[in-house]
Amino acid sequence: MKRSTTLTIGFLFLISLGVIVLLANQLKIDKSLMQEGSGSSAPEEKSGEIAYNPPSLDDVPEGPMGDAILRGRELINDTSNAIRAKASSVEDGENLVNELACISCHAGDGLDRDTSSLVGVAAVYPQYNERADKVLTLEDRINGCMVRSMNGQPFEEDDEDLNAMVAYLSYISEGIPIGAELEWLGKNDMKDVPVPDVENGERVFQQSCVACHASDGSGTGPNTGPALWGEGSYNDGAGMARMSKNAGFIKNNMPLGQPNSLTDQEAADLAAFILSQDRPEWKGHDDDWPNGNRPTDVMTKELRDQVKEGTIDWEKVLGKDN
């Protein structure tokens, strides 16, 4: 009797031990499966930081959704041609959009981490925008670049191509948590722009930039060297028309393939030279920043004229006067 009780207890003990070991193993497997599942496509969180890991275009699904994603990619990659091809006349096409492409600034179809990446934008819009003093949807934000950076017309609310761009941007935002802080967004902003020397900017430009952007700034193509000024370029309401964003972009990305090779001073000189050349005028300056926080470094026609006349007060433009 005594012996069999001991045996039973021992037996039960062994069984429960076995169950515990099995359960623990199962948990481990589940966990590693979860990690594997998120590793290949979706970004995983590493000590609070979100990994940069957009899904491959090889994994785009077949069918209408996949078609929309691929059309969206085409529109972002070859914007001018893709949009102008739909116009009824050449003139009409030129009114719809300039010669740039989204990738002229958002390089590598928006996937290049360092050149104004668009990865994750679908997770961070709708978002309050100070320039508009409104909450903007992703559609609104795309249209913002259409009418300013692309100096063209906005898409209608239900436009198939607008939806296709959103489909593509959502695809490359897969796995990014809603509202995440993404350190690769909006980082081409030079915080403290040195007072520029426009003549030196012109010198460096002729040395280091003309091979791709042409000596008259009109460029060699949206993906080989986009138009930096002139009729084919962005208008002066675009983000790139601000000294801080232009100098920041140049410093972080140009010349192509040699990021951060220029000094802050050289980048500022270049930005001042580029932004003192003629470009299309934005008609809506008066409606921007209605809350009064208008930045002083938007290079409007008035400021371009001041550069030509030699009367520009750079300290004031760059906010160094207070």
Ligand code: HEC
């Ligand atoms: C001339 C350069 C230029 C071109 C061309 C351009 N953009 Fe932009 N885009 C910018 C700049 C500059 C910003 C603002 C980034 C910042 O705040 O620092 C921006 C912001 C955006 C944002 C919001 C990103 C964020 O971080 O909030 C989206 C979305 C966007 N652009 C989409 C597009 C699309 C789609 C196209 C083509 C139809 C396009 N852009 C063409 C320069 C450009």
Ligand code: HEC
């Ligand atoms: C080897 C070719 C090449 C050289 C050299 C080069 N760029 Fe670019 N640049 C590009 C390409 C291509 C883009 C489009 C974005 C990308 O692919 O990174 C671009 C984009 C830009 C943009 C943003 C788009 C726009 O229309 O404003 C600016 C500003 C710019 N370059 C300035 C410069 C300056 C200034 C220099 C000289 C210091 C320079 N680049 C040298 C190829 C070049």
